[in-house]
Amino acid sequence: MDFLPVFMQLNGRDCLVVGGGEVASRKAALLIDAGATVHVRAPVLSASLQDSLAASRIQHRTGQFEATDVKGMTLVIAATDDATVNTAVHAAATAQQTPVNVVDDPDLCTFIMPSIVDRSPVIAAVSTGGSSPVLARMIRSRLETMIPSAYGRLAKMTADFREKVKARFDKPSDRRLFWERILQGSVAEMVFAGRDAEAEKIIQQTLDAPDAMQQEVGEVYLVGGGPGDPDLLTFRALRLMQQADVIVHDRLVSKEVLDLSRRDAERIYVGKERAYHAVPQEDINQLLVRLAKEGKRVCRLKGGDPFIFGRGGEEIDTLAEEGIPFQVVPGITAAAGASSYTGIPLTHRDYSQSVVFATGHLKDGTINLNWPALAQPNQTVVFYMGLVGIGTICAKLIEHGMPADTPIALVQKATTPEQRLFTGDLASMPAVVERENIKAPTLIIVGNVIKLHEKLNWYDESAYWGVESA
Template sequence: MRYFPIFFDLDGRDVLIAGGGEKALQKLRLLAKTTARLRIVAEDVSADIAAAGIPTLEIARRSFVDSDLDGVALVFAASDDASLDARVAAAARARGLPVNVVDGPGESNFIMPAIVDRDPIVVAIGSEGAAPILAREIKAKIESWLPARFGRVAQRAQALRSRVQGAIADPVVRRRTWEALLQGLWRNAVLADDADTAERELSRQLDAARAQAQPVGSVALIGCGPGEPDLITLKAQQHLQAADVLVVDRLVNPAILEYARRDAIRIDVGKEPEGDSALQEDINRILVREALKGQRVARLKGGDAFVFGRAAEEMAAVRAAGVPVQVVPGITAAHACAASVGLPVTLRTKVRQFAVVTGASADGPVDLDWPALAQPGQAFAIYMGVRTAQHFRDKLLSAGAAPQTPVVIVENGTLASERGVATELASLAQAVTEAGIRGPAVIFVGLDWASAGLSRPDKVEVYGMHRAREGEPAKAGVAAAHAGQGRAPRW
């Protein structure tokens, strides 16, 4: 390590910027965030600098002289004149002053990092001048991870320090309480500017600490999206990084768990269709049990927690135990799968409503409003419908749905193993069987590309009679079985 990273106290100190153009303006914008007294020395000063309106800025419209360095703590050589910058740097080094020459690391005795500013939380990223573009890339990633109001959490914590110190004498309990506050519901309430919730949570944690009890935990019900790790939300990522315990469903991509802390406890509660699974009551008990230990619990679900995710039952159980709970929405599987194959779920003049229905029921075959779903112009997505495809086909046809109603099946949507299959309602069950669809899959009924003026993507396979009519090789057993049933759906 050639450059040692430090944070320099500029409160009330003088900083000199030699230069009056764009380079000087860039440094001025950054330094204006500090409490330093700023001085610019340059014969020509840009209108942007002159109009900056920085109360701590003094401008001297003249050439640089060595005496400009008197009393200065930090120096920036930021003119467009290389010889002037070199003279400023040499004079500063002769006095033992830290000096930075903009775009001149060889003349500098300190360099500027890429900075993520969440005052008073500040992150500096350096590459020792070797690859500033990489430093900017890292800065962008950190910017996306840290909420815009993140500094407010540190400010509020500083304001509460004496209150917490006075309420909790035991240093171990005090540390656990700070962890619970800064990584749990109190922090989220501060970020949301919800002062009432923040104060209630602070009181809860202080009461628990006074009673020498475990700090009060919390539960976050997190929708992890359809599977592609990059499709989880920033808020979900933040909760994953803060969680002490992960309670994980089967459909959550293991790659998403890489966003979590390595030391987080992981509890698998995956539900296998027609196989062994954790009972919902057991999952509820796990969430409550871990939260009452003072843990920050992240309940990870595929798709969106409130779309066939049984999050309402879990929320009710956690609230009944007096544990704070919140929901972090995720991208729904239906929307993500449709987007992945370029299939619009609404069209302004043709498809004006879109429904999501379940294909599975704990009470046996699912019962829906079949006449309503069979109406012309209806469009809907079936979740968990692979095993009940024949049931849906028969019920919809019996209710009057056209046999040629377009159907699109998307299996493992957004993942590398994704498959898309286009067929028609009359061929739905056969297409599922012959294509070897095992799930997880979303089945779209009443949607097609042609209605939107689009063409079917090449990656989407076709099963049904229309394939033979278009001169394409028909999938054995499907096209032949339904030949002559009527016109083909539009692909």
């Protein structure tokens, strides 16, 4: 171990930054965030340092560095592009046994500035001993995805209850078990969801209970898995998928997304296809209730977004009636994914000033929609689950005033390596679907924005089977 990881208390302490450029500004900002009194020694200050000076966040010493500048400082940072000055700063600091960091010169450092994940009061720091700052930043970026931004609030909340927990549990082992339950259970999830008052109430109720370690009801996470590309998952979705005890998933969740869930979690398939439901919706609702009442953390993983033709509202309605804790994590809906990965913007000021999402398959099996509203000019219409009814969709739009040559696109398995795009117009698309071997899941986009596809398509077409046009 080349450097001992140490967190230093700098609140109200004098610290020196030598240099007036942007690198010096960034180092000064970190010291300011740590509560230090920052002195900057430089002939000229960058614009950002001038702003900090105007806001009284730093003190400026003009002119060139002098060895006496180090006197009384808790630590020193040299951030100039002059090797002679940097060496002089190092010599002066070490002579007074003051910790010194010379940016981009590990040999002149007695301490290293790590890459920081700041969830104050929770702080994670990553260092490569100065050998590869870029690698340290990459590792920090990975940690950023794993550590929710609300961990700081959670830490402050637990600090407020520390003495009460000590008074409640005599044994350190009991205190440890209590905090493990709190920090890995529904209380933590409430804080992450911004429900701090409820979380505090549950902690207090748990402490007041005759048996504070009794089994609690589990929780359901209604998670949007996005359109297929696992890189499109949100940080929260990934975190909940990796901590759930059970994954209840649909047919539209891609294998790549499902593979990111916790390896040892139980997986229950409840997929639906047209005219065939592996598990009826009411049974799915009751399954979620049963699993949660068994104390399990349940991830209800849906393709796209749970609240856009995902029947998520029906499921959480049942959970609310049964008093089951739940949270909803939005996902990128299929329309947004298909639009982005085909270079077809859903809105554009020259072509479309509004966008409408519609389902091509109603509960009663019909597609009896508000066709006059859907056939409006300067509007993009997106149909979910419309492959089987494509003939009716095109005919009805034409019947209600939409020109027969209006562009239409059909996107199969959007955002995945199997993505395929078919373009045409309202008059020709039914024949294209009949001729080609097109399979669900598919999305239908109608509107003049499709004209922008060839110009705006950025997705590497070699990553999928091909683009076909009618």
